[in-house]
Amino acid sequence: KKESIDEVIERLQSSYSDIVPENISSFNDFPLSLNTQKGLRENDYTEPTDIQKQSIGYALQGNDILGAAKTGSGKTLAFLIPVLEVLFCKKWTTLDGLGALIITPTRELAYQIFETLRKVGRYHDFSAGLIIGGKDLHFEKKRMDQCNIVICTPGRLLHHMDENPLFDCVNLQILVLDEADNCLNMGFEETMNSIIANLPPNRQTLLFSATQTKSIRDLARLSLTNPKYLSVHENA
Ligand code: ADP
Ligand code: MG
Numbered sequence: 001k002k003e004s005i006d007e008v009i010e011r012l013q014s015s016y017s018d019i020v021p022e023n024i025s026s027f028n029d030f031p032l033s034l035n036t037q038k039g040l041r042e043n044d045y046t047e048p049t050d051i052q053k054q055s056i057g058y059a060l061q062g063n064d065i066l067g068a069a070k071t072g073s074g075k076t077l078a079f080l081i082p083v084l085e086v087l088f089c090k091k092w093t094t095l096d097g098l099g100a101l102i103i104t105p106t107r108e109l110a111y112q113i114f115e116t117l118r119k120v121g122r123y124h125d126f127s128a129g130l131i132i133g134g135k136d137l138h139f140e141k142k143r144m145d146q147c148n149i150v151i152c153t154p155g156r157l158l159h160h161m162d163e164n165p166l167f168d169c170v171n172l173q174i175l176v177l178d179e180a181d182n183c184l185n186m187g188f189e190e191t192m193n194s195i196i197a198n199l200p201p202n203r204q205t206l207l208f209s210a211t212q213t214k215s216i217r218d219l220a221r222l223s224l225t226n227p228k229y230l231s232v233h234e235n236a
Pocket of ligand 2: 178
């Protein structure tokens, strides 16, 4: 008998507690949906990087994460894989609205994340959108309520929160703060604080930053609950 979708989800979730980062050598060692596995395989992602090995298990287990890893270490998949799996396991549909929000400091980074999501998330049914400066605001406003995953820059997101009546984040499950140190360095500290204050508190948050400063610790205190601290130093 073919496994039902509920049985698949149950099987995946019951394996999360068995994940041991040191024992991971391939993406197949994580209990991931076939949709994600196929997206990874087709794009030749076979072995996770250190930050991916360290963080994906904790994120799947539902923990908040404060991850330190430098540029090029593979942080995008470290958060996109949990985002896809969280929404998959909740059987998220278009009707459920915004489930995941990814905040990154620049448009270029937002585009890169969007492209990676399009490739790796190809076999899922989630809708994704970009909220970044320089695009047609009216178009964005109308489409916003149809997005399950939104990738955005801080200023433009806050603008939507303040002015777009269709922006609704009450169902938000998972928040990603990518390159949080650069968000703060670019003068978005107040904006980030306002955004976080507007989001539902019962969500999971993954915060990534290359550096650990006082302002990052302040942001972490505001946005994270009992976080796992992960720090990856590549030897190469
Ligand atoms: P970061 O956000 O930490 O700067 P990225 O997520 O942008 O890093 O990844 C850097 C590069 O490494 C990208 O070209 C990405 O496609 C590649 N990459 C990421 N994870 C893997 C992996 N597990 N296997 C092979 N290449 C990877
Ligand atoms: Mg990155």
